Amino acid sequence: MVIVARVERFFTRKLTMKALFILYIASTFLGLFWIGFNFNNNVPQNSSKEDIAFLTKRLIELEKSEEHLKSLIKSKETNNEDLPIIFVVTPTHSRLEQKAELTRLCQCFMHVPKLHWIVVEDRESRSRLVENFLSKCKVVSSHLFVKTPDESVLKANESRWKKPRGVQQRNVALSYLRFEHSRSKGVVFFADDDNVYDLELFNEMRHTQKASVWPVGLVGKLKYETPVLDSQGKVIFWRTAWKGTRKFALDMAGFAVNLKLITDSPKVQFRSGRSIGMLETNFLSDLNLELSDLEPKANGCTQVLVWHTRTEKPVIKNEGKMLKIPVDQREV
Numbered sequence: 001m002v003i004v005a006r007v008e009r010f011f012t013r014k015l016t017m018k019a020l021f022i023l024y025i026a027s028t029f030l031g032l033f034w035i036g037f038n039f040n041n042n043v044p045q046n047s048s049k050e051d052i053a054f055l056t057k058r059l060i061e062l063e064k065s066e067e068h069l070k071s072l073i074k075s076k077e078t079n080n081e082d083l084p085i086i087f088v089v090t091p092t093h094s095r096l097e098q099k100a101e102l103t104r105l106c107q108c109f110m111h112v113p114k115l116h117w118i119v120v121e122d123r124e125s126r127s128r129l130v131e132n133f134l135s136k137c138k139v140v141s142s143h144l145f146v147k148t149p150d151e152s153v154l155k156a157n158e159s160r161w162k163k164p165r166g167v168q169q170r171n172v173a174l175s176y177l178r179f180e181h182s183r184s185k186g187v188v189f190f191a192d193d194d195n196v197y198d199l200e201l202f203n204e205m206r207h208t209q210k211a212s213v214w215p216v217g218l219v220g221k222l223k224y225e226t227p228v229l230d231s232q233g234k235v236i237f238w239r240t241a242w243k244g245t246r247k248f249a250l251d252m253a254g255f256a257v258n259l260k261l262i263t264d265s266p267k268v269q270f271r272s273g274r275s276i277g278m279l280e281t282n283f284l285s286d287l288n289l290e291l292s293d294l295e296p297k298a299n300g301c302t303q304v305l306v307w308h309t310r311t312e313k314p315v316i317k318n319e320g321k322m323l324k325i326p327v328d329q330r331e332v
């Protein structure tokens, strides 16, 4: 028992991430080698039921030790003090599909270690729906709110590109970060609630020094927009069909910045300015960034790890036909 306890202590305290990883690879190889060796040597050609049962048992044992090592790696990663926090800022507004969108995001973010989700509602107060939702979502989160002023709200007859959305909400998140996390080591990413995010994107952005950039799929009426790199791997211009002359001609989902840039420039906010579609480029310019500061990610900007998807507006016109069925107040 003493030996077991010591081995356990050795495993949980003394091993570094690197050693754990090597151990994990080594044990997997040893396991496979062992199975192969035994299969060739001990198992007769017409293997009996006992042989199969024995091998199955061994396989289960190996799978268990693999799981154990994997969970050790994960807990080391999650508790790693040095790992920068990823602050994900999501503006969100009440509509029928809101809970579905937030569910997709929550179930993505819960797989990312050290992620802090800042959800900012476009409302005068917190909604019960989002409050309940976040209390169940297994992601560290902060729940903020600010209502977009009436004059900045898109009218029903106005085109989408006329007024940017989520501006005040992202700015409240910036104030929150400066106030509550000025000393944290982290990176800030603005993730709208209707996009789709590959988990790999978070590994890519985690160690951003100043600002990292990458392609965004299904945006700007293109299959993807992307920074274009020179032979040295530096950003030189942008693949975009709209206003490619912008200094930083990218989408909100196409960059992340080090938290220090935000805390070092306490006045910088999102501002749409006089011209339309300048939100992202103004923000990055105001942070005193130059093209040469940008860190291209996603394998030299060759991979799409985030998609600017949009959810179809649900058409709810058959509720009136449900009159014979008792109405309940379920939340959708």
Ligand code: UDP
Pocket: 090, 091, 092, 093, 121, 122, 148, 153, 160, 165, 166, 169, 191, 192, 193, 194
């Ligand atoms: N949003 C908001 N208030 C609004 C409309 C949108 O807070 O009145 C949020 C929305 O939930 C999303 C972000 O702002 O997270 C961007 O909005 P949308 O996806 O409609 O913009 P687009 O993708 O067209 O830029």
Ligand code: MN
Pocket: 192, 194, 195, 308, 309, 310
């Ligand atoms: Mn969107």
